[in-house]
Each structure stands twice: as structure tokens, then as C-alpha cells.
Amino acid sequence: MNRQLAFLIALLAAGAKAEPYRLEEITLPAAMSPEISAVEFSPTGRLVVANRHGEIWSCDPARRDWVRFAYGLHEPMGLYVAADHDVYVGQRPELTRVRDTTGDGVADRYETVNAEWGITDNWHEFVFGPRRDHEGNFVLAIGLPDTAGAFNQLHSRTPIDLGKIAREAKPSAGPWQGWVFKVTPAGKLVPWASGFRQAAGVGVSPEGEIFVTDQQGDYIAASPLIHVRRGRFYGHPASLKWAVELDGRKPAPDQLEAMRTPPTVVLPHGSIGGSPGDPVWDTTGGRFGPFAGQVFIGDFTKLISRVDLELVAGEYQGACFPFLRDATGVAAILSSNGANNLTVPAGTDGQKYFRDAPPLQGTRLRQGNMRLGFAPDGSLYLGQTTRGWASGDGLQRLVWTGETPVEIHTMRLTPRGFALGFTTPMDRAQLAQKNSYRVERFRYLYHSAGGSPRVDQSNIAVVEASVSADGRRADLVLAELDPGYIYQLEVDGLRSSAGVPVANPLAYYTVNRLHSGRTFTGPLSRPLFAAVPRPARDRANTGEGRRVYLTFCVACHQADGRGGGLPGFAAADFVGEKTRLGKGDDELLGTIASGIEAKGMPSFGQVLSQEDRQDVLAFLREAFGTRAANTPP
């Protein structure tokens, strides 16, 4: 009886506990397209946004007195606000300085700063940035075009062989497509690094280092955060067409492997989103919570993730964590089983990826979180655009309420494992137990196929766990620690000293190198080990299918099964369109294995085993369907 009473009191206390973050909707003027494509603040604190219709609007964040500063730009995706009346904008054809020289608050001068990159009218040649580095250079990136769209164009400003492009599987239609580059204050373009597919988020760290995010797809196994260093190549070979030193030569696959710099931090596909946008650094000095100096990344899925970087043997690498995810989708997926996400036991297979979502009151986090910006008051603004891939554009902001979240604060590499830092004192007894930690590791393949399965996956034993006196740090010694792997850490059972569970008990550390400097020397395009076959079974495992769904499918089809999702994917709505799951098992299993190229669905035949495909289909039918199609009514 006493235990029940204590449990009830604890439950009530947890229910009364304030959430660490509050999500707010920013109302936009009716005249403004809500496809927000840039979010910045001026030196005087004005909120300045761009949208994909080509407008720039600004307001006092407190008064929301929106005014349109500029219009008529060509799909701007980034701003640098030098002053209230002086804005640099990255638009499809050029970097432009937009100024109000008459003092009426409306721009009248649109000055070309640089337009040295090639463009066609292909829809996928997005230009990202500018950010500004410490030398005053503007940093931008251009994405690769998409052969699903047309290349019809006249009067190119750089020579473009349209016939040749049409024959290329992975084109870079004009100079510097697939590159990150700088534009000097004098307006000169300086190519910086190559190998990008669609670097949709450009950032400059407080130290002046350039970082970008890239998009999962061909040659990009999972979306990464990349520290961009001059002259390096980051994986996608289409950009090498413009590499002067190659003089038109196409490197062979083994040469590409040798040339490639691995991603700084991999954001595992599915569990840490699937289509990242801006990386922004918490420079709020503690006004956004306990994560000062860390990186926040928006994602097209309903997710904001967090990255903790460190220098190891001279190169950045680090860990990523879920930070904020929409909770209502989780409720939907679980309600199909009659469960509630708040009552699911920790560690239950499948829910582990989504139990991390702080249950939000009121406003839901939307999709399309491609643009992030910290306000002078320390809140984080989220600009959302979803055109053609989903719905739900707009502007939201995330405010720290002052309540310290219980989180893994840092995950750092040590000579024998990892050191975990926590935002609050933790239960020391739990921290000291080796079985409080579940560690797996896996690799992704570097190959031309879109995405990659997890390969060489194995559980790693924690052989020692030592705890600091203040309960804020745990040092784990692992049985195996090697470069070239992504280490997945789950700490489902951990509680703070006050009994509060870790809000996001999941982390992935990308080990590119050890402190000794040792790096991975094996093949990048194939597994080291053959997959272990599963034992025979009588029927599909829906629990395992949920795990597969939440790892590989959810980024496009969403947690509630209603589709939308990633760029390039028009994902099926299993809930709203009943015919989707009304097909027979053989047809649906074939679709999962082969994909639907025309609709952008990748093939999972090489990614998922036959058992995995059967499991995920069984889960789809259980969670979103009304009955198994092959089952007689």
C-alpha cells in the first residue's frame, strides 16, 4: 500500500513538473507566404525572415509589427543581416545585397555581390547561406540538380552541355554545384570544398569554423553534420567535375574512398531525422538551458536534434542526441495498440526512439524545420518549409522555461570508451551499474546507392562504469572501441537523483578516430562481416517490425503513418488512404524490396532482410491497417 501511495505521489509530482521547453506559434501576416526559408536577427534585435516566394519581412519580436522589406527575390534560402536597412541574401542566381537607401524601411537597391556559379532552371539547384566567417567572407553552398526535373534553359552564363547532362546519372550542371564556397567581401568566389549532395544547412561556429549538413541519398549513407575544411572532398563525386586538379578525370571508386573525408557527426537515418537543415550554436549564455556552446540542428521531420562536438587527434567528431520531437505522432502510433506513450515501459522495443519526446502542451512541432535562429532573448526560432513534400509551413519558437532538463549533456571519447556528462546530478547507484547502459555499434557504407543499411552491427559490452562524486559524470570502459563505427548508447533506466528519467536517453557517437590518431582502414563500400542469419520462425514479429519502421520508415511515413516526410519522397499515407495497405502481402513486400523510383521510394531489398520486411509489413497492418489483406474477412 505504501509503495502504491509513493508511486501515486511521484506520478502526481511528475505531472505537476514544469516542462523545460515551451513551444510557441509565431503568427504571420496574412499577406506573407509562410514558407519560411531563412530566420535571422538584426544587430538591433529585429526578427528578419525570408520566404520561398522571395520576400524578406521583419518585425520587432515583441510587437510582431511585420513589415515587408523586400520582394521579388528568387527562392532565397539564407540571410545575413548587416543592419536593419542592409541585408545580404542568398538567392538561386546570386548573392545579393538588399538595401533601403531612402529611409522608408523598404528596400530599393538590389546589388549583385557575386553570381559566378552555374544555374539552369532545374528545381533542385538550391543555394544555401550566406553565413559570415570571422574574416568577413560569406559562406554558401549549392545543391546538385535532380534529373527528375527539367534542365531547359537558355542563355546560360556558363557553358552547359545539356546533352551531356542528360546522359549523366549524377549531374552537376554548372560550376560549383555540389560545393561549399566563399565569397570575399570584395565579391570574389573562392571554391572551398567539394563532395556535397545538398548541403541544406550552412553554419559558422563561434570559433569561425564552417559546418554544413548534407542530405541522405546517393553516396551519402545518412545525413551528416560536416566540418568543412578547404580543399577536402566529402563524398559525392558529381561535384568533382569542377575540381581543377582533376582536369576532367573521373576518379575510380577506390580513389573516391581514399579522397573522401568522413562526416564529422552522422545523424542516423530515421532515429535522428532524415533531412537536416541549419546547424546553429547555442551562444545564449545559458538562456536556452544547459547546452551553451552545443549545436542544434533542425530537421524536415518533426525533430530538433543536438550535437556535442569535440576535437580528437586534431579533427572534430562527436555525439548527436534527439532534443525535441513532436509527441502527438507518438501517441497516434501507440494508440493503435491501446497504449499511451507516457505509460510505455522504458526500453520497450520501438518506443525507444520516440519516448524521448517531451510531451508538449498545445502547439505541435511541425515538419520542415530547415531554418533555425537564436533570438537575442535566448529563444530558438524554427522556420518551416515543406513544399511538395509535406504540409505545415510557418514559424515557431522554443523557449526555455528555466526548468533544467534531465539529459545526457555530453558524450566524449576516452582512450577506452566514453565519458558521459549529465545536466543534473544523477542517481549514482544507477550510474555505477554496467547494465544501465546498452551500447551497440554499426557502420554505414559509402556507395552510389541511396542511403545505406546498418552493417557490422553488434552489441558492445560495458566492462566498467565509474561515477564522479557529484553524480554528473560516468566513465564507461567498453570491450571494443574502434574507429569507423557509430556507437549507439541507450540509457533507458537512468534517473536523476530526484528520480526523473532522462528525457532523451539515446545518443550516437561517430568515432572517426581514436585519441591515438588511429582511423578506420577497412573497405568503406562493403561490410567487414556477413550478417548473422536469424533463426527460423513461424510468424512475423510486429515488435521487431516497429523497430524497423521507427528506424528506416518513419522519417518519410511519419510516426502516425500519415506520410509526408523527406525531400524527394512522396510518402504514402497509410491511415488516410486505406487502399495503401489493402494490397496483398506479396505486392507490398515487393514494393518494400524494390522501392518505387517514380515516387522517390528507395529500395530496401539490400537494406532490410526478408524477415525485416515481413516484420515491418506485419507492423504496418497492425498499427495502421484494419486487417491483413491476405486474411479472409
Add this chain to the structure above:
Amino acid sequence: MPTPLAPETRGFFCNWASARLPIRRRIFARWAVLWAGIMPTLTPIASGAEPGVAVYRTMMPECGPSSFAVALGPSLGLSYDPGRGGVNYVWQGEFVDLDPTWRTKINKPAELRGTIVYRESVRYPLRLGGTGRPPRFEFRGYVLLPGAVEFHYLLDGVFVREEIRASASGRGLVRRFQVDDPAGPWSYAIDPQPKVNVSSPEGAWNEARTALTAPRSREFSLHLELEASRP
């Protein structure tokens, strides 16, 4: 602080509110407006300068990538090409429907809502310094002026301002060129343009009436006037 833009100052075809309507309702709404005879008199978009002048950079049909759509008045538009330089074409009628460029991820060029009445050749037609070869054109931006737009560019490194505004009649346009450092005479190649009168107060036609030429000058203008019989 400036006055916020009133939503109703935006034209129907470029109005976000209309773009958010379901496609059937949008089509119906457009036909309803056309049927009511309102559309030809619509001011396309508020420009930030004077009503009736609007400048959009977008994908225009039959143009280089990221060309301009410029509305000079309620029934006169032109496309300016910052790639090759110069006017792609001039049209009479409504402005453009930008919705196809915004509607889906794999977007399409804007739809012209009028009749093209003037076109320029592919190569940039202005020659400076008495040379016959096409100059190297480098676009440098534009300025919104009351009732006009002024494009800036370099021709073989010489800075040129080209102001474009509707003519007094509203049935044509005036292009005023200012050249920072003219090295010699200028000439402007003209393709034969039926029912469009092209003239220049400072220039004179050559014998074949294929070009206007004039001595060295820092300023000159080109007048394009549509014949009254055009619709």
C-alpha cells in the same frame, strides 16, 4: 517605421492567399474574376515603389534562368534577362502567374498572361565604343525607382545604368541608358518588330533599319511604342 503592407495591395495571381486555395476553387475564382471583367484592370503587385511597377526574379518562359518579370503598368510587362543581358520580350495583357513556380517542388516557369508584342535577339544588342562584337555582359543589380526600375550592369567592364519605365501613353516603354565611361559611339541592334515603333531621340537608323547608332554619349534613350491597333 514603415507602414506594413496591406494584403489587398497584392495582385490576385501573385497573392499567397489565393495560392492556398484548393485548385478547383482557385480555377473557379480566376474564371469568376475574368468573367466579371475585373482582371485586365488589376494592379499586379505592390512594388515598394509606385503602384503598377513590380519586379520579380523567377523562371520565365523562353528566357534564361532566373530572369526578371517586370510589370510597368496594368497591361504592360517585360522580361529582362540578367544572363545574356537585355529585354527578352515585352507583352501586353495581364502580368504573370507565378503560382507554377511555387506550387510544387518540381516547379515550372511562370505563365505569361498576355500577348508578346516585342522580342530582342539572343545576343546583347547594345554595342559601345564602336565595336561590332557582342560585349561581355555582367549583371550588377537593380534599383526600384518611382514608376521605374533601373538595371545595372557592366559591358566589357564599362558600368551602365538602364532605366525602364512606361511611356507617357502607357502603350510603350522608355529605356534610358547612362554610361559611365563611353569609349566611342554606341549602336543598338533591332530585330524587325512589326507594329512596334522603335526610336531614339539621340540616335539614327542605319540604312537597313537594323540598328540605331549615335556618336559617343553618356546618356541616350530608346523608345518602344506599340501601334494603337494592337489589342
